Amino acid sequence: MVSTQETTNIATPETAHASNRPPRVSRSRRFGKPVTTVKTVACLRIPHFPWQLEVARKPELGDQSLIVAGKALDLIEDQEIRETGSDALSARVVIAASPDLTDVSPGMPLAEATARHRGVQIVEADIPLYGMVFDDIVENLERLVPDIEVATPGLAYVGIWGLEGLYGDDANVVRLLASTVDSFDLRIGVGENKWLAYAASLLSRANSGRKVTGEPGKFLDKFPVDALPMPHELVKRLHSFGLKTMGHIADIPRGPMEAQFGLNGGTAWELANGIDHRPLIPKRSALGVSEHLDFPDPTVSMATILPAVESLLDRAYGRPQLSNRFARHANLQSQVFQKAPWTMRIGFKDPVGNKNKALFAIKSKLDLAEIPGPLEDMRITLSGITGEAGRQESMWLEVKRDDDLRETISQLRSRLKTAPPVYQVRELEPWSRIPERRFALVQMSGPGG
Amino acid sequence: MPQKRTKEKTTGKNRNGIKPLNAPRNIEVRVDNQGSPTSIRVPSSQNETHISVNSSLLISGHTGNNYLVSDGRWIDVSSVLDLWKINDEWWRGSEDEIARLYYRLRLSNGQQTTVYLDLVKNKWFRQAG
Numbered sequence: 001m002v003s004t005q006e007t008t009n010i011a012t013p014e015t016a017h018a019s020n021r022p023p024r025v026s027r028s029r030r031f032g033k034p035v036t037t038v039k040t041v042a043c044l045r046i047p048h049f050p051w052q053l054e055v056a057r058k059p060e061l062g063d064q065s066l067i068v069a070g071k072a073l074d075l076i077e078d079q080e081i082r083e084t085g086s087d088a089l090s091a092r093v094v095i096a097a098s099p100d101l102t103d104v105s106p107g108m109p110l111a112e113a114t115a116r117h118r119g120v121q122i123v124e125a126d127i128p129l130y131g132m133v134f135d136d137i138v139e140n141l142e143r144l145v146p147d148i149e150v151a152t153p154g155l156a157y158v159g160i161w162g163l164e165g166l167y168g169d170d171a172n173v174v175r176l177l178a179s180t181v182d183s184f185d186l187r188i189g190v191g192e193n194k195w196l197a198y199a200a201s202l203l204s205r206a207n208s209g210r211k212v213t214g215e216p217g218k219f220l221d222k223f224p225v226d227a228l229p230m231p232h233e234l235v236k237r238l239h240s241f242g243l244k245t246m247g248h249i250a251d252i253p254r255g256p257m258e259a260q261f262g263l264n265g266g267t268a269w270e271l272a273n274g275i276d277h278r279p280l281i282p283k284r285s286a287l288g289v290s291e292h293l294d295f296p297d298p299t300v301s302m303a304t305i306l307p308a309v310e311s312l313l314d315r316a317y318g319r320p321q322l323s324n325r326f327a328r329h330a331n332l333q334s335q336v337f338q339k340a341p342w343t344m345r346i347g348f349k350d351p352v353g354n355k356n357k358a359l360f361a362i363k364s365k366l367d368l369a370e371i372p373g374p375l376e377d378m379r380i381t382l383s384g385i386t387g388e389a390g391r392q393e394s395m396w397l398e399v400k401r402d403d404d405l406r407e408t409i410s411q412l413r414s415r416l417k418t419a420p421p422v423y424q425v426r427e428l429e430p431w432s433r434i435p436e437r438r439f440a441l442v443q444m445s446g447p448g449g
Numbered sequence: 450m451p452q453k454r455t456k457e458k459t460t461g462k463n464r465n466g467i468k469p470l471n472a473p474r475n476i477e478v479r480v481d482n483q484g485s486p487t488s489i490r491v492p493s494s495q496n497e498t499h500i501s502v503n504s505s506l507l508i509s510g511h512t513g514n515n516y517l518v519s520d521g522r523w524i525d526v527s528s529v530l531d532l533w534k535i536n537d538e539w540w541r542g543s544e545d546e547i548a549r550l551y552y553r554l555r556l557s558n559g560q561q562t563t564v565y566l567d568l569v570k571n572k573w574f575r576q577a578g
Contacts, residue, residue, distance in 0.1 A: 425470060433535050434547060435576055439470040 049154025216274020
């Protein structure tokens with residue numbers, strides 16, 4: 001059962017200021033702001049989500065101090081940054097830790113965490129699994145509310161404004177949301193923006209909700225800077241300057257914060273004052289078809305893997321969701337024996353509407369792929385499904401001829417692994433008196449792409 | 450950069466996958482006392498070394514693919530069908546300007562071909578187009 005506790009007046013004896021500083025008022029309130037409808041946001045947080053999952057998978061880990069380790073890239077929320085990830089994002093960091101390791105936080109370099117806790121158990125992060133389990137949770141939530149933003153596995157923001165007519169007040173909405181998650185320790189926070197909702201969730205007890213209704217400045221005053229959704233390095237620097245709570249940061253004008261810490265310093269200052277302009281970006285529901293099988297024995301043999309892929313594709317294309325439809329991407333996921341899970345993403349050059357073409361593309365990529373160890377199972381997910389029910393051929397012969405040529409070239413490219421030497425004659429300077437400058441052979445497909 | 454552009458244009462490929470069509474190819478040419486071609490031969494080797502102009506006889510070039518079949522034999526020129534001269538890009542300087550003396554030839558085997566003498570490099574080339 002979920003209880004909601006309103007923090008309407010946060011100046012309780014426990015949280016009141018120890019100093020004589022007057023209660024802080026957020027900038028937006030200090031200077032006044034246009035009267036707009038407050039869009040209340042709920043933050044659903046499953047603390048130590050990867051750890052909870054690992055313990056659920058191997059209960060014997062529950063008694064041990066544990067660090068779930070992965071790459072910094074796995075903690076980045078922005079997909080674009082992930083795809084253009086630099087070397088720094090490949091560094092090994094803490095993804096999650098067991099609750100007893102209170103001084104270990106996500107994003108901390110693994111070396112630093114292990115130096116603090118020698119002999120701690122380290123488990124390789126199973127990011128695809130965390131994503132899949134959390135996707136299931138979000139799928140359940142989507143039946144209740146439409147606007148859900150998934151920040152990371154274990155953390156989601158839900159737009160709960162305008163739901164009074166359906167579900168009653170915020171407390172009822174929170175109860176409903178909590179009822180969809182039954183097997184995890186869930187904390188829910190409610191606030192006027194994402195940051196306040198997140199901060200409220202940090203204060204809420206297990207399977208309960210907390211709402212911020214008072215002055216955000218007062219509410220946040222004693223919050224440790226470690227709670228800021230900022231890079232670990234910045235938090236360390238804040239500590240080194242003696243800035244240990246939000247109140248410390250909010251006491252400083254914004255200018256010096258930005259001068260010292262750059263753009264992130266300005267953001268930290270805003271958050272410390274309860275200001276968060278980040279919009280809620282609802283998850284776009286993408287239709288995907290997923291099929292799974294377990295190998296009888298862990299295998300690295302292509303003679304086993306390829307028939308498995310073929311069988312999965314056969315099943316996937318047999319599903320009604322893919323009937324007369326085309327997929328743009330395929331995602332292969334496998335558990336690897338005694339190693340981190342393996343994933344591979346294949347983008348089809350053209351949307352693929354049948355098993356054979358998909359298998360051809362996947363096989364070409366598998367031939368080049370390095371499989372990290374014996375695969376225990378395989379899941380294939382076809383996504384980017386288009387409504388295109390067929391391929392429109394041109395009635396003009398020349399266009400059709402060009403289409404056919406392009407298709408042939410793309411097939412050749414897949415087979416040769418390089419741009420095929422197919423050229424087209426193009427006019428360059430037909431007026432030139434130098435014959436070799438009048439025309440040129442232009443490669444039909446770029447050499448690199 | 451003008452020089453680089455010129456080089457790309459005359460050397461064949463560039464990194465964007467564009468190759469000039471009808472690029473000049475090396476050919477060996479024997480000439481008479483007036484400098485008119487009397488016989489030609491397609492170089493048999495891709496790595497044939499350059500032989501400089503001798504007062505009356507022959508000239509050759511470096512490398513190139515051969516489409517004019519001569520089987521390594523000299524083919525006599527029956528007649529000169531046409532003759533013209535091109536001067537261009539003289540503003541690039543004496544080393545980079547284009548100065549060519551073109552000959553349209555009928556050969557003794559019936560083929561027609563176009564050759565030119567690069568007046569800057571003093572080398573013979575064959576050219577289609």
